[in-house]
Amino acid sequence: MSETKGKIVQRRVFMYHIFSSFAAHAYLFEEWKRKKRKGWSEAEQLPLSTFSLYIYHFLSLSVSPVNQLRVFHILQRADAAMVSDSIPNASIASSNLRDFAKKKRANRSAKLKQCKLDARREQWLSHVKNKGDYKGEANGGVIASIGASVHLENRTRQPIGELEIKTRSEEGIFGDGSSLHHYSDSDSVQSNSPTSLTSSVLGSNDSGANFTGSSSSRSSSSANGSCSGNMSEEDEGDAGGDDCLDDWEAVADALAATDDKQKDSPSSENHEHSTESGSQVDASDQMISEINIPRIHTASANSESGRTDNRRALINCCAWRPDDAFRPQTLPNLAKQYSFPLKSERHLDGGSVWVCKSVAMIPKACPICFEDLDYTDSSFCPCACGFRLCLFCHKRILEEDARCPGCRKKYEVEPIDGEATLDGGSITYRLARSCSMVARS
Amino acid sequence: MATGTNTHHQDSNPNTPAAAAAPPKQAVPTAKTVDTQSVLKRLQSELMALMMGGDSGISAFPEEDNIFCWKGTISGSKDTVFEGTDYKLSLSFPSEYPFKAPKVKFETSCFHPNVDIYGNICLDILQDKWSSAYDVRTILLSIQSLLGEPNISSPLNTQAAALWSNQEEYRKMVEKLYKPVA
Numbered sequence: 001m002s003e004t005k006g007k008i009v010q011r012r013v014f015m016y017h018i019f020s021s022f023a024a025h026a027y028l029f030e031e032w033k034r035k036k037r038k039g040w041s042e043a044e045q046l047p048l049s050t051f052s053l054y055i056y057h058f059l060s061l062s063v064s065p066v067n068q069l070r071v072f073h074i075l076q077r078a079d080a081a082m083v084s085d086s087i088p089n090a091s092i093a094s095s096n097l098r099d100f101a102k103k104k105r106a107n108r109s110a111k112l113k114q115c116k117l118d119a120r121r122e123q124w125l126s127h128v129k130n131k132g133d134y135k136g137e138a139n140g141g142v143i144a145s146i147g148a149s150v151h152l153e154n155r156t157r158q159p160i161g162e163l164e165i166k167t168r169s170e171e172g173i174f175g176d177g178s179s180l181h182h183y184s185d186s187d188s189v190q191s192n193s194p195t196s197l198t199s200s201v202l203g204s205n206d207s208g209a210n211f212t213g214s215s216s217s218r219s220s221s222s223a224n225g226s227c228s229g230n231m232s233e234e235d236e237g238d239a240g241g242d243d244c245l246d247d248w249e250a251v252a253d254a255l256a257a258t259d260d261k262q263k264d265s266p267s268s269e270n271h272e273h274s275t276e277s278g279s280q281v282d283a284s285d286q287m288i289s290e291i292n293i294p295r296i297h298t299a300s301a302n303s304e305s306g307r308t309d310n311r312r313a314l315i316n317c318c319a320w321r322p323d324d325a326f327r328p329q330t331l332p333n334l335a336k337q338y339s340f341p342l343k344s345e346r347h348l349d350g351g352s353v354w355v356c357k358s359v360a361m362i363p364k365a366c367p368i369c370f371e372d373l374d375y376t377d378s379s380f381c382p383c384a385c386g387f388r389l390c391l392f393c394h395k396r397i398l399e400e401d402a403r404c405p406g407c408r409k410k411y412e413v414e415p416i417d418g419e420a421t422l423d424g425g426s427i428t429y430r431l432a433r434s435c436s437m438v439a440r441s
Numbered sequence: 442m443a444t445g446t447n448t449h450h451q452d453s454n455p456n457t458p459a460a461a462a463a464p465p466k467q468a469v470p471t472a473k474t475v476d477t478q479s480v481l482k483r484l485q486s487e488l489m490a491l492m493m494g495g496d497s498g499i500s501a502f503p504e505e506d507n508i509f510c511w512k513g514t515i516s517g518s519k520d521t522v523f524e525g526t527d528y529k530l531s532l533s534f535p536s537e538y539p540f541k542a543p544k545v546k547f548e549t550s551c552f553h554p555n556v557d558i559y560g561n562i563c564l565d566i567l568q569d570k571w572s573s574a575y576d577v578r579t580i581l582l583s584i585q586s587l588l589g590e591p592n593i594s595s596p597l598n599t600q601a602a603a604l605w606s607n608q609e610e611y612r613k614m615v616e617k618l619y620k621p622v623a
Contacts, residue, residue: 368539368573369479370486387574393539397573400540405574 366390368397368405382411480538484508487576499581501532509534512548513581521589522612523553526619530560530584532577542571545580552611552618554591554602562587563597 365372368389377390387406389397394411397403402411485508491501501513511532517523529548535541545567547560555563566575566583596602604611 365486368483370483371479393573396540403572405572408570408572 366393368393383407383409385409477536480534480536481508483539484534487578490576491578494578496578496582498585499578501530501577501581509536509538511577513545513577515581515585515588518585518589522608522615523588526615527621528588530581532580539573542567542575543577543580545584550618550620551588552598552601552615553588554593554596554598554605555587556601557597561597563592563595 366377366389367387369392371390371392373388373390378388380391380394381388382394383404383406385404385407387404389405397405398411403409404411484503488501488503488508498516498518499513501511504510504512511534513530513532515528515530517526517528527549528551530545531548532543532545534543545562545564547556547562550558550560557563562584564583564587566572567580591602591605593602593605601611601614604614
């Protein structure tokens with residue numbers, strides 16, 4: 001499963017860099033269709049929100065490219081969140097999942113659920129909050145933030161007349177998309193469907209009735225209610241998925257680092273709007289208010305957090321941790337740059353030209369038996385001369401004369417022992433990665 | 442919930458005996474065949490590398506039906522007394538091949554301080570200095586360079602060793618004794 005996910009992630013990165021955002025979205029849409037055809041268990045959950053986002057963004061394509069980029073980042077994040085969420089689900093049999101959902105619905109009283117939902121939301125938000133101010137804007141739930149950010153962008157960048165039409169059509173369709181989503185997972189928590197229903201109605205009502213900027217903000221944040229409720233629902237029972245989300249957010253942040261300045265002021269603006277709309281919705285619908293209230297709390301808490309900048313800077317510098325399993329392997333490795341000089345030096349010490357050559361195009365295969373080196377083998381460096389071989393051949397040689405084929409020195413019994421070999425050990429690790437790079441290119 | 446777990450068990454149960462049965466089957470034949478298999482793979486890879494490498498002055502190819510016996514040729518390097526001569530060699534690989542050196546002999550008689558009249562070669566890397574990292578290509582290149590730079594201190598052919606200091610005479614001897622490769 002992780003492999004599939006890795007592929008998906010890789011492909012998306014690729015798409016993102018090569019094609020325009022439009023092409024990327026067309027791709028996302030195609031991917032959704034493909035998954036649906038395959039009948040993946042998670043396809044029900046993942047693509048519909050993607051789909052709604054797709055439509056949503058499709059309509060916003062007339063916005064300036066910078067804003068498109070932002071929207072796309074958020075969409076990526078939302079998508080990553082969905083993907084990560086679907087991973088643990090897939091491991092369970094789908095029937096089990098359904099049973100679980102049914103049972104959940106039967107057993108819990110609405111109030112208890114609400115409490116739990118709120119608590120979980122608090123957790124999730126506080127987690128996301130730390131990611132920085134760019135995400136601070138997106139705090140209401142990843143999907144919801146699209147409504148907010150696009151709306152803000154519209155407000156700041158577009159003539160008012162255009163804005164009105166746009167927001168109205170967007171809201172209408174977005175409402176449809178979200179309600180469709182909720183109906184399709186009828187097994188999931190019951191609070192979602194009524195919420196989304198009312199929200200979509202509300203959304204269309206608001207945008208239909210009023211033609212001012214503030215009204216559209218209301219409609220967008222009422223949509224927020226349903227979506228963020230949905231997000232917290234998906235968030236449950238899934239702690240590992242956050243990592244993936246982190247990564248995507250880090251990537252998005254790194255890419256959108258230049259946009260941050262512009263973002264800062266709108267984000268505070270957004271909080272005001274959401275608060276306002278929260279109270280407004282509170283009067284009209286209890287369910288939505290219950291969902292909205294914790295969000296507003298965290299939003300205000302978020303606006304005070306200046307310390308998040310440090311954290312974000314930290315994340316920005318490494319989109320993927322080096323040990324991250326989901327890091328696309330095609331990404332270049334910085335370690336490569338300084339590992340090679342080190343290497344050739346070592347080889348000149350070894351004294352034989354051919355060894356130098358055989359290691360320069362580093363062992364994809366064991367130089368002794370020509371079998372492919374697996375990960376363990378390629379991170380195995382038994383001799384300080386840097387000559388690598390597979391564990392089988394090494395064992396065989398140990399049984400006979402126990403000399404390194406590369407330098408003819410006796411193998412030390414404990415390869416990682418003194419400081420020299422310790423040094424060699426760290427080099428080994430770097431080389432293992434750069435090796436794979438070389439082999440691929 | 443109950444049906445869900447049941448199907449799960451049914452799914453997993455048939456798998457376990459099959460998985461348990463598989464390993465012993467594989468384990469039985471491995472012991473002896475793995476060795477020759479790995480030698481075969483190594484020799485095939487070497488052959489491939491040799492043919493793709495395009496080293497001038499050396500070549501080698503297995504004999505008709507036995508990949509453990511190869512015939513190689515070496516051309517005398519430029520600016521040595523062996524310039525313009527080709528020598529045929531035979532290489533026979535032991536079943537422990539990469540860990541044990543192959544036996545290499547000159548098929549063509551070669552007037553050289555470190556090659557005896559039977560074609561045996563005195564070269565350290567073919568004896569105690571052998572390393573499993575050497576391959577046919579490096580052996581042939583080593584022998585090629587040995588032609589131009591003999592080790593006079595431990596000669597097999599004392600006459601050649603004595604004559605080595607006089608390169609002109611030596612060249613004449615080489616030409617006189619040289620029998621071109623058929």
